Amino acid sequence: MTLVATAELLAAAIDNGTAVPAFNAITLEHAEGIAEGVARAGVAALIQVSENTVRFHGGQIAPIAGACTRIAAHSSAPLAVHLDHFTDAALLDEAVDTAATLGITSIMIDAAHLPHGENIEQTTTFVDRAHRVGLFVEAEIGQVGGKDGQVLGAHAPGARTDPDEAAAFAAQTGVDALAVAVGSSHAMTTRDAELDMALIERIAAAVPVPLVLHGSSGVSDENLRGAVAAGIRKINIGTALNLAYTGAVRTVLDADPTLSDPRKYLVPARQAVADTVAALCRVVAASSVEAS
Numbered sequence: 001m002t003l004v005a006t007a008e009l010l011a012a013a014i015d016n017g018t019a020v021p022a023f024n025a026i027t028l029e030h031a032e033g034i035a036e037g038v039a040r041a042g043v044a045a046l047i048q049v050s051e052n053t054v055r056f057h058g059g060q061i062a063p064i065a066g067a068c069t070r071i072a073a074h075s076s077a078p079l080a081v082h083l084d085h086f087t088d089a090a091l092l093d094e095a096v097d098t099a100a101t102l103g104i105t106s107i108m109i110d111a112a113h114l115p116h117g118e119n120i121e122q123t124t125t126f127v128d129r130a131h132r133v134g135l136f137v138e139a140e141i142g143q144v145g146g147k148d149g150q151v152l153g154a155h156a157p158g159a160r161t162d163p164d165e166a167a168a169f170a171a172q173t174g175v176d177a178l179a180v181a182v183g184s185s186h187a188m189t190t191r192d193a194e195l196d197m198a199l200i201e202r203i204a205a206a207v208p209v210p211l212v213l214h215g216s217s218g219v220s221d222e223n224l225r226g227a228v229a230a231g232i233r234k235i236n237i238g239t240a241l242n243l244a245y246t247g248a249v250r251t252v253l254d255a256d257p258t259l260s261d262p263r264k265y266l267v268p269a270r271q272a273v274a275d276t277v278a279a280l281c282r283v284v285a286a287s288s289v290e291a292s
Contacts, residue, residue, distance in 0.1 A: 003073040006080040006106035007136045009044050010177060010210050010233060019213075019228045021284045022046035022082060023277055024238030026053050029270040030245065031068045035075040036270075037277025043285050044078035045277075046106075047071070048236065051086045061094050062102060069103035082138075083107040084236070096129055106136035108179070116141075116165075123173040131174070138212055138234075140179035141169045160199055163206040170207050177234060179212040182227075187239050188218025195223050197230045204231025212236060217243075221283045228284060235284055241273050248272035 009020045021038075025031040025047050038045040049065045057064040065081060072079035081104050086092055095107050107130060111122040123139045130137045141161055161180040170178055180203055183195040193215065204211055210233035216224060217239035224235065252265040259265065 002075055002078045003069060003103055004044070004078045004080050004105075005136070006046060006082055007176065009046065009078065009080055010136070012044070013233045014210060017228075019233050019235045019284050020044065020046060021277075021281050022048050022084075022212075022234055022236045023241060023280075024048045024050055024053070024084060024236070025064075025068055026056065026242070027245075028067055028071075029266050030241060030273055031071045033241070033245075033270040033273025034277050035071050035077060035079060036274040037279075038079060038281055039075055039077040040274065040278040041281035041285065042077075043281045045281060046080050046082045046234075048082045048084040048238075050084040050238075051088060051091060051110075054091060061091065062098060065104055066102045073103065080105055085110045087111065087113075092126060096133055096135070099135055100133055105134070106138065106176075108138040108140070110140055112140035112179075120169060120172050123169075123175060127174045136176045138177040138179060139169075139173060139175045140214070141166050141181075160196060161203060163199070163202045166203050167206040167208075170209050175209060177210045177212050178207055179214050179236075182213070184213055184215035184219055186215045188215060191218055191220045193218040193220075193223070195219060195227055197226050200227060200230035200232060210234060217241075224280075224283050225286065237280060240276055240280065244272035244276040245269040 013020050023034045023045060025034055031047055034047050047068045049068055053064060054061050069081045072081055083095055083104060085108055086095060087110050092109065109123055109126045111119040127137045159181060166178060166180060182200050184193045211231055212234040213227055213232045214236045216235045216237045248268040249265045252268055253259060
């Protein structure tokens with residue numbers, strides 16, 4: 001039984017000069033594959049449940065997030081469960097009310113789409129509430145591109161997080177971790193994002209809380225290692241798992257179009273997720289060795 005707290009994993013990453021890999025689960029097979037892959041790699045990680053995934057599962061946090069915490073608790077790997085990219089006020093309320101019961105220890109409030117002042121105001125208000133129930137809170141400054149299928153934000157020319165603004169944002173809001181725009185983008189299916197390593201170093205030097213890299217599926221192994229060495233302490237990965245999952249399903253169904261038992265294609269899908277997770281965990285784990 002190794003359900004742990006996000007704050008504990010991030011504190012260890014800071015001490016060790018490495019990063020916590022954080023994998024987004026959409027289905028139970030995702031979550032089971034993540035747990036298997038993390039255990040195989042012998043590291044610690046996060047299972048993340050996004051607001052979009054909650055909506056996919058009927059709009060309530062408890063069913064899918066509760067399942068993920070049970071899977072994490074029965075894994076041999078140290079795993080925490082995190083709520084990712086939450087924007088809806090009602091779901092934020094539900095998260096505060098139910099997180100402790102479900103075993104969830106962290107959440108990302110995403111108000112980066114709002115004007116800067118409103119982002120600060122909404123984030124600060126939520127941080128105050130979330131901290132009262134023991135939740136570790138991540139927020140975002142400088143929109144990371146690719147949300148809702150739009151390759152914008154950090155993939156647009158010149159769209160980057162300013163170190164001084166990031167430091168002020170962290171101080172004003174009291175957040176525990178900060179997602180920054182440094183060249184990655186959500187939903188990338190190729191691994192050719194160009195990260196600004198010098199900018200990561202400047203932000204890390206200015207901001208006293210751990211930095212989070214979103215859109216990491218589009219980042220090469222070499223650049224993931226470089227980002228960790230530069231100061232990233234949490235690495236979010238989702239699309240890479242979906243590519244592996246869907247690819248495995250497609251291979252099975254292409255081979256037998258008459259197949260109707262979902263177990264026949266979901267087992268390979270779950271295994272593909274586990275293989276992808278294990279490989280990426282090893283990349284991130286290797287970063288601490290190279291940096292030391």
